[in-house]
Amino acid sequence: MSAAAIPVAATEPRIARPSAQSAIAEPFWIRALLIGVALAFITLFLFVPLAAVFHEAFRKGWQVYLSAITEPDAIAAVKLTLLTAAIAVPLNLVFGIAASWAIAKFNFRGKSLLLTLIDLPFSVSPVISGLVYVLLFGAQGWFGEWLQAHDVRILFAMPGIVLATVFVTFPFVARELIPLMQSQGSEEEEAALVLGASGFRTFWHVTLPNIKWGLLYGVILCNARAMGEFGAVSVVSGHVRGQTNTIPLQVEILYNEYNFAAAFALASLLALLALVTLALKTFIEWRLRDATSQPEQE
């Protein structure tokens, strides 16, 4: 059996696998034990906390839940969160497309340095991401005096919240698009250009359809982080109820006031957002897998 399997395996590994599977499989009890440990870990750290959010949110019933999420301060927080994401995500989307076009389609010196710098915001603590804008726009900051003289508010107001959000979500779209566009090469674009299409037309009709799933993937992750960011926004927000509180900040205030039902009711909105994000993300991953496995089969 094994003597026959070896020459077959050299040319077509897939055929040999089922017969050899038993030789490289673990005993049943080890498999059961490992699956048990993994499920216990995932349940304890992921499912139980998620269930706790909804349990606490509905603990005092639908009425309390509904009034908590329709209260004026809560609605103001939802509006501010949506508005912040609506500004931050498109900005980083445009940046992501520009950066991936430059990096994937051209060769230039310092490319790997540029890649490292793009990832930088991921390795900076959210608190520091907020701090940098305090140093720039705070009363003692670089532009503090000028801003005060011209009566422009950035810190402890919406522009600061948007800037901090843009900073922490900076790499999301770019880091999804760069490897995708690099793996696709430039042949299709070249063909379009040779046939006389303009640069913009080429991008719109050739590049964009090829990267649309990767683009959507990056946008969804970027949006989830933009709406959920806490640390960076907390530093620059000023925590004015109904004015500069995003949903996560409003959750914190309610929680610290021991208004747990309302805090968890608002938190459940964010948990729902996370679940929708995960569902969309998984769906797109399947589409991406289909899209990348097709050329290999040709």
Next chain:
Amino acid sequence: MDVATTQAARSGRPSAIFRLMPGFHLSLGFTILYLSLIVLIPLSAVFFKTFTMTWEAFWAAVSSGRVLASYRLTFGASLGAATLNVLFGGVVAWVLVRYHFPGKRIIDAMVDLPFALPTAVAGIALTALYSRNGWIGHYLGPLGIKVAFTPLGVVVALTFIGLPFVVRTVQPVLEDLEHELEEAAASLGAGRWQTFARVIFPGILPALLTGFALAFARATGEYGSVIFIAGNMPMVSEITPLFIITKLEQYDYAGATAIAVVMLLVSFLMLLTINTLQAWSRKRGQMEKI
């Protein structure tokens, strides 16, 4: 096929492409401008601010007793959480790649929950679970184990936050691992454990270390999920990012910035470590392909 053509495109006719493809100056120019405005100039402000401090003032700010205690907690708890994630995350990755069981796809999708769930939500949920009357806390209480409002709570929150990193770095490496190597080891008389220790483990070691470093790096900067469960007692359960915020609230901008510089330097060091580990991991992968 894909690799071959892109390589030809890269090495063979770079100048032709360069002339043909439009938008190089526009896209690169915009990229660098936006990167500078949003990331580089603001980050440089942290370093410029500390240059205005004397060395003595800087040293006093980053080495006071309270801040040293916060380093110990932050790095100790991050180390503990990253270790837990390597152990259990490794098992999760293994089980997801190698075995079939009901609900596997849901588990696979749920692994990314800590990336998608806002940290403040995770923080209050974990606190509710582990406090005295919580679902988990009321079992641990009689055993004399306190989690919420202790350093142990910080480890729990950081474990949650770092969970996806190890799983998602080990998973693709395990998928690419050649079954033939294991079959060869088995046919040469190696037991299953020996095959794991000598063949599989060395193959996934770089990925495990990368996952560890990523989880550790994320944990050291984490704020939102920790502050609710930690209790935030100075010297006991106060993490460094929170201490930075405390300094800011006291309008001690220089002190806050000095500590931020220490944290940033640690982050850059971790980034360097991670890049080195990933390069090693790639090299290992290529060697196995050959």
